[in-house]
Amino acid sequence: MQQALRIAPSILSADFARLGEEVGAVDAAGADWIHIDVMDGHFVPNITIGPEIIRALRPHSKLPFDVHLMISPVDPYLDAFAEAGSDIITVHAEAGAHLHRTVQHIKALGKKAGVALNPGTPAQAVQPLLGEIDLVLVMSVNPGFGGQSFIASQVDKIKELRARIDASGRAIDLEVDGGINRNNMARVRAAGADAVVAGSATFSGGAYAENIAALRAAAARN
Numbered sequence: 730m731q732q733a734l735r736i737a738p739s740i741l742s743a744d745f746a747r748l749g750e751e752v753g754a755v756d757a758a759g760a761d762w763i764h765i766d767v768m769d770g771h772f773v774p775n776i777t778i779g780p781e782i783i784r785a786l787r788p789h790s791k792l793p794f795d796v797h798l799m800i801s802p803v804d805p806y807l808d809a810f811a812e813a814g815s816d817i818i819t820v821h822a823e824a825g826a827h828l829h830r831t832v833q834h835i836k837a838l839g840k841k842a843g844v845a846l847n848p849g850t851p852a853q854a855v856q857p858l859l860g861e862i863d864l865v866l867v868m869s870v871n872p873g874f875g876g877q878s879f880i881a882s883q884v885d886k887i888k889e890l891r892a893r894i895d896a897s898g899r900a901i902d903l904e905v906d907g908g909i910n911r912n913n914m915a916r917v918r919a920a921g922a923d924a925v926v927a928g929s930a931t932f933s934g935g936a937y938a939e940n941i942a943a944l945r946a947a948a949a950r951n
Contacts, residue, residue, distance in 0.1 A: 870907030891921025
């Protein structure tokens with residue numbers, strides 16, 4: 730069953746010179762989660778941050794840290810990201826040879842486990858894991874960079890995943906990441922998303938509370 734909407738500002742769009750302040754600001758502005766994009770320059774063509782930055786940011790917000798690991802191999806780094814203060818750890822279906830074992834490792838660390846699906850990865854990829862995972866992340870852009878345009882074909886994947894999750898009977902969050910804005914929020918929410926990652930849509934113009942409120946209002950117009 731679709732849950733209340735969560736908005737997770739991606740700090741990839743924040744001012745990196747003031748990252749702690751930025752995290753505190755979107756927390757105060759009404760965010761539900763803090764989305765942290767970790768990229769390794771190998772699995773995706775960009776390099777961002779590591780566990781020590783997450784550790785440094787942890788005191789700036791009590792909100793859940795929604796950590797999206799765009800790295801491969803991912804297994805050797807799970808402990809470090811858990812210890813740094815991650816609450817949700819999401820890995821890509823292609824990031825390791827044994828996805829089920831990776832999910833089990835995250836759960837054993839006491840964290841919520843998510844699986845991310847690239848635009849070219851079918852919804853079926855998470856079916857064997859619906860009894861274990863806590864979150865499915867639909868990438869509505871190709872991962873690696875912020876500020877990209879929403880890939881409309883992913884709406885059908887969101888709908889399919891909503892049906893699969895509901896059939897499982899489990900409370901699994903369905904999150905969408907990439908190109909989210911006021912113009913497509915209603916469509917994404919109506920397709921079944923519980924959570925959205927909003928980078929540029931949150932941080933643009935500096936009016937964080939207004940931006941988050943506008944996204945919520947847009948989602949309600951479905």
